Amino acid sequence: MSERDPLLRAVEAVLFASESPMTPAAIAAHLGGSEGIAQALGTLAHEYAGRGIVLVERGGRWHFETAGDLAHLLRRDRDEHRKLSRAGIETLAIIAYHEPVTRAEIEAIRGVQISKGTLDVLMEAGWVRPAGRRESPGRPLLFATTLAFLDHFGLASRRDLPGIDDLRAAGLLDPVDTAMLQGEVESAGEDD
Amino acid sequence: MSERDPLLRAVEAVLFASESPMTPAAIAAHLGGSEGIAQALGTLAHEYAGRGIVLVERGGRWHFETAGDLAHLLRRDRDEHRKLSRAGIETLAIIAYHEPVTRAEIEAIRGVQISKGTLDVLMEAGWVRPAGRRESPGRPLLFATTLAFLDHFGLASRRDLPGIDDLRAAGLLDPVDTAMLQGEVESAGEDD
Amino acid sequence: MLTLAIDGWEGPLDLLLALARTQKVDLRAISILELVDQYLAFIEGARALRLEVAADHLVMASWLAYLKSALLLPRDPGETPNPEELALRLTLRLERLAAMREAGARLMARDRLGRDVFARGAPEGLRTIRHLRPEADLFDLIAAYGRVSARTRPALHVVARRPVMTLDTALARLAAMLGGEVAWTRIEAFLPEGDAPWRRSALASSFVAALELARQRRIELDQEHAFAPLMLRGARA
Numbered sequence: 320m321s322e323r324d325p326l327l328r329a330v331e332a333v334l335f336a337s338e339s340p341m342t343p344a345a346i347a348a349h350l351g352g353s354e355g356i357a358q359a360l361g362t363l364a365h366e367y368a369g370r371g372i373v374l375v376e377r378g379g380r381w382h383f384e385t386a387g388d389l390a391h392l393l394r395r396d397r398d399e400h401r402k403l404s405r406a407g408i409e410t411l412a413i414i415a416y417h418e419p420v421t422r423a424e425i426e427a428i429r430g431v432q433i434s435k436g437t438l439d440v441l442m443e444a445g446w447v448r449p450a451g452r453r454e455s456p457g458r459p460l461l462f463a464t465t466l467a468f469l470d471h472f473g474l475a476s477r478r479d480l481p482g483i484d485d486l487r488a489a490g491l492l493d494p495v496d497t498a499m500l501q502g503e504v505e506s507a508g509e510d511d
Numbered sequence: 512m513s514e515r516d517p518l519l520r521a522v523e524a525v526l527f528a529s530e531s532p533m534t535p536a537a538i539a540a541h542l543g544g545s546e547g548i549a550q551a552l553g554t555l556a557h558e559y560a561g562r563g564i565v566l567v568e569r570g571g572r573w574h575f576e577t578a579g580d581l582a583h584l585l586r587r588d589r590d591e592h593r594k595l596s597r598a599g600i601e602t603l604a605i606i607a608y609h610e611p612v613t614r615a616e617i618e619a620i621r622g623v624q625i626s627k628g629t630l631d632v633l634m635e636a637g638w639v640r641p642a643g644r645r646e647s648p649g650r651p652l653l654f655a656t657t658l659a660f661l662d663h664f665g666l667a668s669r670r671d672l673p674g675i676d677d678l679r680a681a682g683l684l685d686p687v688d689t690a691m692l693q694g695e696v697e698s699a700g701e702d703d
Numbered sequence: 704m705l706t707l708a709i710d711g712w713e714g715p716l717d718l719l720l721a722l723a724r725t726q727k728v729d730l731r732a733i734s735i736l737e738l739v740d741q742y743l744a745f746i747e748g749a750r751a752l753r754l755e756v757a758a759d760h761l762v763m764a765s766w767l768a769y770l771k772s773a774l775l776l777p778r779d780p781g782e783t784p785n786p787e788e789l790a791l792r793l794t795l796r797l798e799r800l801a802a803m804r805e806a807g808a809r810l811m812a813r814d815r816l817g818r819d820v821f822a823r824g825a826p827e828g829l830r831t832i833r834h835l836r837p838e839a840d841l842f843d844l845i846a847a848y849g850r851v852s853a854r855t856r857p858a859l860h861v862v863a864r865r866p867v868m869t870l871d872t873a874l875a876r877l878a879a880m881l882g883g884e885v886a887w888t889r890i891e892a893f894l895p896e897g898d899a900p901w902r903r904s905a906l907a908s909s910f911v912a913a914l915e916l917a918r919q920r921r922i923e924l925d926q927e928h929a930f931a932p933l934m935l936r937g938a939r940a
Contacts, residue, residue, distance in 0.1 A: 430716025683849025
């Protein structure tokens, strides 16, 4: 390769060496200047498309990763994360599609109480975080997803969540009616 | 990017994800076949030459690394300006007026112990240097100021430092600052 | 009839959704009346087999029985919420649960970082090296030395000079001034002009001098009571 743009080389090198995804601002701080970085990221993403390594943006932060279609060559089964329970998967989906949500709202949607462990597992995985409190009676805690959630599931942003636009259009992501459920959930047993 | 050779993509991805350099045989084991791997490595090494990332071979094992001429980007230096602590400036003043002095002498003059960090900060700033050892029991280390110290404080030589009589005339020896003295008693023993 | 154990369900909504699926895939097209019957029959079946039926399933059963009767009986037009609306809300809840269940499955099936796609295995890492740049100027330096010196040098105590009238001076003054004086006069009248400290010293010295002169019988002293003015006059020859 002849004469390559020094900025492209520099952004490439920094992202490659970094142990975690980087915002353009973090890259700029490292290179001592922000000029042209956004453009360089776009150029690099385009250059790497189709290679074995691709440059992706997740929640405003960029990193290199292996191409998804090569998963069969790389998949590591031996140290797969603790398999998430059905309750865990549903709870994660409900938080991601409705965030921020309270625990009562999650329970209203699932029609059953969630065990303390379910949210703990999601928070321990780094996918869910407490996100303040709702200003309503009791000031219940709110939950939302994290940047690590976007990273892990390969989402550029929450707008990338599969089918989120259709679900919203169908009214299925409207505010949850918790009142109707009170009686049902009250005495419900544990779920996972 | 158009149709890229699947083998190039696979080798690229495997090397990228690997935690340590890989021999062609190890790559072949991962890909389920060794045909063309040596050639693919050569092609990739050629492709990446001149980029911010290069593919290199060391002792028969291959890995990606940041281009050597960009290594300086991986570390970023940042100056942090901070007012020198009271312990720091007092220690520096004592060294300047009495050099060469031992740490025990500095403490005797200050009337308060100094932490190791205090001398470290002064040496890191380039204002103080070790200046041999005193030929007395224990051969304690001596400290003195540097040329950089004279530069920074705008002194032609240490003789330019105002003498005790000058300080007294300037009111700098008046023990009138009772608030300050109280502070001294409270924090006695600790200094920065 | 489904033959799964009652405790295999994650709550009544989960069971209802499974029953609805046996009717139709499109949840909006299911028959609520039929669903109610399916659910009630399932619960009955479980009780007939003497299985433990969780309380929330029973609560749901009674709510569904109420809904069914409301849907079938002639309606009171003023009743709110009307049974059709309740049925619709139930359908929406089933739809939402189904949607979230499917969304969860789609999330899990994505290429996941650390399972399907991988970040670089051995990144060099980026380091930020901080250099401390302490700030201080010459004044800080010499002021600090002054402070240290002031704190630790042996203190030199100097007693300030104060204006004092010695006893000898007072004796001489008082003797001269009272030489021919025969009227009683307050001691203050014999003090010199001057500032307050000087006059205070003169008063003290003159008082002692007056006592000495009285002892020598050269003057007389008189005071009517404690703290009354001290009166002086020359002794009668």
